[in-house]
Amino acid sequence: MSHDHSLNPATMPEEPEKATLEGKNKFLGLWFFLGGETVLFASLFGTYLALKNSTAGGPSTTDLFGLELVFLMTMLLLTSSLTSVYAMYHMKNNDFKKMQLWLGITALLGIGFLACEIYEFAHYINDYGFTFRSSAFGSAFYTLVGFHGGHVVFGLSWLIALMVRNAKRGLNLYNAPKYYTFSLYWHFIDVVWVFIFTVVYLMGKVG
């Protein structure tokens, strides 16, 4: 089968993302990558927990964090996780247009999250003078949260590239695994955020 045949509902496999060997390998490969990412983020979390009280006389977690913005960011990212589930639902129903629509909503929510994060960092830097270099706490905080933000930037670029490149192609067995692996990556970003808002912000607010 040539790889750019559009999917025909009569012959469409139940799981188009895993119907080809390439798809199966991408699926396993991405999970393998996520296993590695777990360790990467664990080392950043461990560093943060070890250094969060080393403020060098600068602002501490209780001085800095505000729950409202973090709650908004959490809702944006959690909802974007659901919208990408909707996109995969439409992929399984072979409805390419609706899949692209829900992925578009996912991208908008991701951009909203990123805008909040940039605002947050700018607020800390301008109003508190809290930077990467102000203390060990500052370095650990910006490394951990910034690395997650970097993952969001990468995920958004990935998503937009996929949507633009395949806009006229429609869904086929060649690009279905690409969309599916993106959705797994995007959920993983949300998994990391759950731990960030718990360990950094909520536990930081408790003290």
Place this chain on the structure above:
Amino acid sequence: MTESTDTNKVDTFRQQRNKEEMKKQLISFALMIGFTIIAFVLVGTEAMESMFIIPLLIILAIVQVAFQFYYFMHMKDRGHEMPAVMIYGGMGAAVLTLAALLLIVWW
């Protein structure tokens, strides 16, 4: 062979099954939102001592992450043995990493 097949639909049986799956996804989303709100309210209202609240927050996060993995990322479905091995392998190494880094500081 490249004409668009967007207007066609997959058979109704499969569609119905996908719909039921989506219902489960929506329920897990509602639960995740609920856990998030509980966590924020607990901290926002300072309802508890920090000694109790921190383990509770961590449990809420773990439950939420389990929903994300098993429902949103389909680890509950068949054919996800290898993904489970990889992610649990990663988590095992992650726990060791965390333990090592925290031990250095607290010892």
